[in-house]
Amino acid sequence: xxxxxxELDYNTDENAPRWQRRPDDRPTEILxxxxxxxxxxxFARTKLEEVAKKAGVSKGTVYLYFESKDALFQAIVxxxxxxxxxxxxxxxxxxxxxxxxxxxxxxxxxxxxxRNEGKARLSRxxxxxxxNFPELARFYFTEVVIPSREMVSEILTRGIQNGxxxxxxxxxxxxxxxxTLLQWASNQRYLKQFDSVHFSDDEVFAGVSELLMRGLxxxxxxxxxx
Amino acid sequence: xxxxxxELDYNTDENAPRWQRRPDDRPTEILxxxxxxxxxxxFARTKLEEVAKKAGVSKGTVYLYFESKDALFQAIVxxxxxxxxxxxxxxxxxxxxxxxxxxxxxxxxxxxxxRNEGKARLSRxxxxxxxNFPELARFYFTEVVIPSREMVSEILTRGIQNGxxxxxxxxxxxxxxxxTLLQWASNQRYLKQFDSVHFSDDEVFAGVSELLMRGLxxxxxxxxxx
DNA sequence: TATATTACTGACTTGACAGTTATTAAACGC
DNA sequence: GCGTTTAATAACTGTCAAGTCAGTAATATA
Numbered sequence: 001x002x003x004x005x006x007e008l009d010y011n012t013d014e015n016a017p018r019w020q021r022r023p024d025d026r027p028t029e030i031l032x033x034x035x036x037x038x039x040x041x042x043f044a045r046t047k048l049e050e051v052a053k054k055a056g057v058s059k060g061t062v063y064l065y066f067e068s069k070d071a072l073f074q075a076i077v078x079x080x081x082x083x084x085x086x087x088x089x090x091x092x093x094x095x096x097x098x099x100x101x102x103x104x105x106x107x108x109x110x111x112x113x114x115r116n117e118g119k120a121r122l123s124r125x126x127x128x129x130x131x132n133f134p135e136l137a138r139f140y141f142t143e144v145v146i147p148s149r150e151m152v153s154e155i156l157t158r159g160i161q162n163g164x165x166x167x168x169x170x171x172x173x174x175x176x177x178x179x180t181l182l183q184w185a186s187n188q189r190y191l192k193q194f195d196s197v198h199f200s201d202d203e204v205f206a207g208v209s210e211l212l213m214r215g216l217x218x219x220x221x222x223x224x225x226x
Numbered sequence: 227x228x229x230x231x232x233e234l235d236y237n238t239d240e241n242a243p244r245w246q247r248r249p250d251d252r253p254t255e256i257l258x259x260x261x262x263x264x265x266x267x268x269f270a271r272t273k274l275e276e277v278a279k280k281a282g283v284s285k286g287t288v289y290l291y292f293e294s295k296d297a298l299f300q301a302i303v304x305x306x307x308x309x310x311x312x313x314x315x316x317x318x319x320x321x322x323x324x325x326x327x328x329x330x331x332x333x334x335x336x337x338x339x340x341r342n343e344g345k346a347r348l349s350r351x352x353x354x355x356x357x358n359f360p361e362l363a364r365f366y367f368t369e370v371v372i373p374s375r376e377m378v379s380e381i382l383t384r385g386i387q388n389g390x391x392x393x394x395x396x397x398x399x400x401x402x403x404x405x406t407l408l409q410w411a412s413n414q415r416y417l418k419q420f421d422s423v424h425f426s427d428d429e430v431f432a433g434v435s436e437l438l439m440r441g442l443x444x445x446x447x448x449x450x451x452x
Numbered sequence: 453t454a455t456a457t458t459a460c461t462g463a464c465t466t467g468a469c470a471g472t473t474a475t476t477a478a479a480c481g482c
Numbered sequence: 483g484c485g486t487t488t489a490a491t492a493a494c495t496g497t498c499a500a501g502t503c504a505g506t507a508a509t510a511t512a
Binding site: 017018019020021047048049059060063068069 | 498499500501502503506507508509
């Protein structure tokens with residue numbers, strides 16, 4: 001723009017194509033833009049025209065690749081969440097070692113993956129909009145929640161069988177671990193702004209994992225019932 | 227309606243007033259209706275006309291008592307959440323006994339209060355819409371989250387000082403306890419429908435509180451660091 | 453270079469819904 | 483009962499955004 005020295009170039013932009021045809025890249029670009037805006041402003045408050053603008057296309061183009069605004073949201077979840085879960089499963093499958101080490105490793109993975117901006121955004125978006133998409137909620141539950149849960153339950157079951165862990169209910173404790181980590185990760189990122197007493201990510205993970213591990217491991221004093 | 231025996235009455239409804247003036251009751255009735263619908267359908271998808279209908283008034287009447295749709299939502303939070311919190315604080319203030327018993331008691335209260343349909347709805351609504359109302363989020367955080375947190379932290383601090391609890395970070399563990407219970411309570415109510423393995427409320431509370439208590443109490447074996 | 457194909461545009465239509473207002477009638481005081 | 487006040491209505495308006503489509507321009511093909 002500033003460079004007007006070569007006079008032959010000064011109207012290059014007029015000759016340049018006003019837009020390009022890149023049908024292979026458009027869907028991804030639109031999904032990225034939508035994830036960003038939905039997670040910043042919420043689904044209902046985001047206009048498709050904004051999404052289009054951010055993706056560098058016109059609104060009509062969005063409708064070439066996605067049937068509706070709802071369909072676009074569902075595509076986001078399908079694309080990104082499933083992918084994230086597959087990565088996690090793969091890592092678990094390759095692990096060898098004690099149950100405690102494996103559990104710690106999975107917890108760390110869950111925790112660090114949430115420090116990725118995109119994944120944190122996605123998790124928050126999904127959980128806050130789930131109530132508004134019953135159909136999507138079912139999909140999310142069967143495809144994401146249950147598999148994650150089974151993965152953790154399996155680790156716990158093995159640990160209980162070989163005596164590393166106390167005989168807790170593996171399903172129940174597994175869910176507790178996941179819920180606690182995810183919720184904390186979300187808080188760390190989004191409630192920070194209001195928070196007078198703020199902990200570093202490392203502090204939180206150390207504290208929470210210690211609390212849970214102490215509760216889980218054999219040899220702990222039984223809590224007295226009153 | 228069925229009782230047509232007294233012929234003098236058969237057109238009573240024509241003589242009856244078409245509506246009544248009940249300015250004292252309207253706000254509450256509108257808030258109740260709004261809470262119900264917002265929590266079922268989400269804020270954006272609920273029309274004020276539906277709220278009005280459910281509350282037995284016309285849309286115009288809603289605007290007599292609330293400035294806007296947003297203001298109505300804020301009023302819900304202010305009214306119900308603050309009230310719930312005050313109840314809890316009062317109960318805690320009156321308690322005498324060991325820190326463990328007190329903590330257990332508070333956890334039970336938190337848990338059972340969430341079995342109340344209205345409170346569970348409210349909690350879910352607030353957490354899913356919070357992202358869309360930054361101003362409300364700030365209010366909610368300072369008026370609700372921080373006070374709750376301080377309440378639990380105080381109990382923990384006392385327990386640590388008198389040796390009942392291990393020297394954990396009371397703020398951090400306090401938050402963890404709240405987050406875990408609230409999230410579980412929400413799951414119990416709303417994810418039940420998709421869930422193949424479902425636990426009773428009592429099972430969940432017993433399991434979760436045992437896990438947390440075992441992690442918290444003194445005498446537990448330290449988790450080995452790897 | 454000419455023709456066909458199709459990715460892409462953006463102005464337009466449409467419906468929905470938040471918020472307003474002119475009007476009506478319930479209730480209160482005298 | 484009668485006049486005044488005001489709670490409540492319901493028809494209305496204006497706006498905003500989802501979704502459409504006729505047209506346009508980039509590219510592929512011959």
